[in-house]
Amino acid sequence: MFNSIHKQILSTLILVSLLNILFLGTITLVYGNNALRESTVTSARFAREAMVQTLEKDITSADKIISSLTSLIDDELDPTRIHDPDYLQFLMDSWDSHVKRLAQNHLLSHTAYIYLNPELTGRVFDIFYADQNGDALVERQSNIPLSYFREGPLPTDAKQWWFEAIDKNTSNWTRPYSWTFDNGKAIEVVSLTKAYHIDGTLFAVVGTEITYENVKRATTEMRLLDNGYAFLLNGEREPLIYPDDGTYAYFKAAFDEVVPAELSEFNYKIKNQKKHAFTQTLGNGWILGVQFTSKDFFTPGRQYILIIAGTMFLSLIQSILFAHFMSRYLSKPLLDISSLLQNSSPVSGDLSIPKTIIARQDEIGIVAKSLVIMSEDIKSHIKIINRQSSNLQFLKQFDELTGLPNETHFKKIVANSILASPETQRFIIIINIDGFRLLNGLFGVHVCNQLLTSVAERLESLKKENYQISRLSGDEFILCHQALQPVPLIVSHLQSMLGGVYHIGDETIHISVSIGISTYPAHSEDISQLIKFATIALNHCKVNKESDWSVYAPSVADLSSEQFQMLRELKEAILKDEFILNIQPQFNVNTGKIVGGEVLLRWFNKNQYVPPNIFIPLSEESKQILPIGEFVLKETIKIQRDLKSKGIHIRLAVNISVQQLTWQQIYHQLKYAMSPFGLRPEDLSLEITESTLLHANQEAREVLHALRQDGFRIEVDDFGTGYSSLSYIKKFDFDTLKLDRMFIKDYPHSDDGAIASMIVTLANKLKVNLIAEGMENVDQVNFLKESGCEIMQGYYFSRPLEVKEFVRLLEEQARDASD
Known part of the structure; x- marks a missing residue:
């Protein structure tokens, strides 16, 4: 309609201005108030x-602290000893590290505490950890004097954390109050406390705090x-x-x-x-x-409406008065910018818009500035994209923790090396850190990640020996090396370099490694197959324990996939509550009374029963026997604690593997796990097989001797099935021999019982107790009874029972005795 840009701009500005005024005015009047309110x-x-x-x-974080403190008391307190000062002091000492850890992890105030009722003993027992210096490190605060509790509440609310928790008898949030630390520093806090009662008697108040400053910040920052x-x-x-x-x-x-x-x-x-x-x-x-x-x-809405109305009115006037000047003012710069865009590359940064255009304060100047900024932003984003692409490329090829090549990149490196010299023989070597899962449990993920980094640093030194190195996964590393030396020499070099002591922070960690090896091109020319074969060799030496290294051979692969699957499921069995305990009663044949019980482990994997003779050897070979053995000990101690609480005193026997016979394992576990529950060493027998006794190393012998000196009873299981001589057996300290069923199972049909009778006589001569296993009929029982054996177990008397059934029999026996 209009051929000139002048008329087009003039008519367009007038029309748009009028429409904007009408539209915005209507929308503002009709919907503005409601929209602003909403x-x-x-x-x-x-x-x-x-x-x-x-x-x-x-609040949730504080609740978790309270829950953890009350659970600690629930799990470890003997309610019958709450008036015993020595016992309470022992509890507070054992709880100290737990309370400290809770306080350290409580980021809101770094506080956690347990205050025992001083009226129980007339003494103050408390644990109060707090960050009094503001450095996020907690310290234990000194005890509150006894008078603090006896003087009653203060009007300043400073004692509400104690007295209100007792009065309300539930979780109590206090009003803000001031608390003074040992260093004299005062801080305003809000406390969450809870009173812990035993049969209506106040035992303790547990609590934690949130700083009042945190509460105020949460409500004033927005x-x-x-x-x-x-x-x-x-x-x-x-x-x-x-x-x-x-x-x-x-x-x-x-x-x-x-x-x-x-x-x-x-x-x-x-x-x-x-x-x-x-x-x-x-x-x-x-x-x-x-x-x-x-x-x-x-x-804000009224101001906004006035601004819009004024702007629209001025825009309309300006569009009418200055349309002619604006058309010319706009046309030339736009044509100049268009020409520059056609002949320049903004991405390359050579967009040179004249300074006179950039200096303009109107839309053209804004567009010009925006184009310059956009050009710079594009260049900046390209640099960022290139840098991120480089980082992504690194993560695709290298392990983020150790910086070593990952498996994919390793395969490419080795493939290129083989392509360059296909006739050269090479070893693919997989290295695994022994017992890494146990190290993770002992030292934590952070320390073990530093350990992996240290191992990787030692491996890095092999590059000068032309090794290709990679982290495979978890605690496994993979190497490729030309076969210039015999395998034993290479293995010895690697194990001496990687094994031994590592100092990680304040921790000293001793490790050993297992190694699996495959050979190019003897075993395969495909790198993936070579890694698979090296893995099979590694698993073979880990499971069979014949050596700490193995070279792949077809016979090595005979370990069934079912066994590998069982190993994986065995590692998760405790977490999935698949293990249960049975107890087989042991009877005194002269009195007919139950005098003991042997604790037996049962595994129901996916509701299917797995016989012990299947999974126990596998767990010992893979060292899974350590967490399994710890589980059995803890559960047995809980059973004994419950029996003691019912007034039933009886000895329970637990089977022990040779791998558990270390100071760090069973000695530490037994030394500190029984006394909190009022149990004595005499309440527990440790069953060691004859073969374990014969092949025990020096540490195992010392641990057995120390346990027996502490009062634990040592029983030699499966006696007579090994190859021991009597002179060798006499070197060990033990209390009981267990006659294996193989010496009595065929009596009286094809066995006259001579060997069984001889073992009974031997036990009497050695002045040790004797327990006969596997009793199945009355003839066997009468024969051994006449030979002088009093304690027996087997299906003739009772099958292995669930714990609750075993306890029921003992309760009935106790009632009969009282009648």
């Missing part, structure tokens, strides 16, 4: 939700319009955080009329000023809210 309400709700999430996280603010009330609707402006009474009167609900929104007036409040009840009963005045709804 926006304000949404902002208030969002602010409330954000603060709720922050506070709920803090801006709420011009005049809005957040507030926090406790469960009794008393202010924890509220502006000191004299308005709380008005608010409380309005809030008291609101029906209690998790979420509440209501209005009220203060001196003709309408206020809007939004509240939410937190998990601990606190009430978080935000509030603001009515004029906060509309003040």
Whole structure:
């Protein structure tokens, strides 16, 4: 319609300006108020939700501390000894590290404490860990004097953490109060405490804290319009955080009329000023809210409408008065920029727009500046993309923890090496750190990651010997090396270099490694197959324990996939609660009474029973016997604790593997696991097979001797089935021989019982106890009874029983004895 840009710009500006004024004015008048109100309400709700999430996280963290402290008392307290000062001191010493760890991990205040009721003993027992210096390191605080508890509550609320917890008899959140640390530093806190009772008697108060500063920060960091603010009330609707402006009474009167609900929104007036409040009840009963005045709804909107109207009016006038000048003013710069864009590459950074155009303050100047900025941004983003691409490329080829090539990159390196000299023989070597899972449990993931890094650093030194090195996964590394030396020499070199002592921080860790090897091209020319064969060789030496290294051979691969699968499932059996204990009673044949029991482990894998003769050898070969043995000991001690609480005193026997016979394993476990429950060493017998006894190393012998000196009974299981001489047996300290069923199972049909009778005589001569196993008929029982054997077990008397059935028999026996 218009051929000139001047007329096009003039008519377009007038028309657009008029339409904008009409449209924006209508929208603003019709929808503005509601939209502004809804926006304000949404902002208030969002602010409330954000603060709720922050506070709920803090509350949940404190609840977990309380739960952990009460669980600690539940698990380890003997309720019958709460008036024994020595026992209480022992408990507090054993709980110290647990409370310290909870305090250290509690990021809100780094505090956790247990205060025992001083009225139980007339003494104060407490553990209070806190970060008193602000360096995130907790220290144990000194004991509170006994007078503190006997003087009663203070009007300053400084003792509410103790007295309110006792009065309410449930988890109690205090009002803010000031607490002074040993170093004299005072801090304002809110405490979560809980009283712990035993049969109506106060035993202790456990607690932790949130600094009042954290609570205030959570409710004041977010801006709420011009005049809005957040507030926090406790469960009794008393202010924890509220502006000191004299308005709380008005608010409380309005809030008291609101029906209690998790979420509440209501209005009220203060001196003709309408206020809007939004509240939410937190998990601990606190009430978080935000509030603001009515004029906060509309003040920004009125200003915005005036600005828009003024701008539109000025735009209309300007468009009419200056259209002619603007058309010429705009046309030439636009044509110049267009020409530059056609002839320049913004990505390369050579976009040279004249400074006169860039200096313009109008839209053309903005466009020019934007084009320059866009060009620079594109170049900057390209640099970032290139850098990220480089990092991504690194992660695709290298292990993030150790910086070694990953398996994919290793395969490429080895493939290129083979391609360069295919006639050269090479070894593919997989190295595994022995017992790494146990190290993870002992020292933690962080220390073990540093250990892996240290191993990788030692492996890096092999590059000068033309090794290709990679981290395969977990605690496994893979190497490729030309076969220039015999395998034993290479293995010896690697084991001496990698094995031994590592100093990681304050920890000293001793490791050994197992090695699996395959050969190129003898075993395969495919690198993936060579890695698979080396893995099979490694698994072979780990399972069979014939050596700590193995070279792949077809016979090595005979270990069935079922066994490997069973190994994987065996590692998870304890976590999945697949292990249960049975107990086979041991009877005194002269009295007919149960005098003991042998604890037997049963495994139900996916509800299918797995015989012990299948999984026990496999667990010993793979060292899974260590966590399994620890599980059996802990469960047996719990059984004995329950029997003691019922007044039943009986000895239980536990089978011990040779791998458990170390100071760090069974000695440490037994030394510190029984006394907290009031158990004596005489309550537990340790069954060691004859073959274990014969092949025990020096440490195992010393551990056995120390355990027997401490009072634990040592039983030699399967006696007579090994190849021991009598002179060798006499070198060991033990209390009981167990006659294996093989010496009596065929009596009286094809066995006259001579060997069994001889073993009974031998036990009497050695002045040790004798227990006969595998009794199946009355003839066997009578024969051994006449030979002088009193204690027997077997299906003739009872099959292995579930724990509750075994306990029921003992309870019946105890009732019969009392009658």
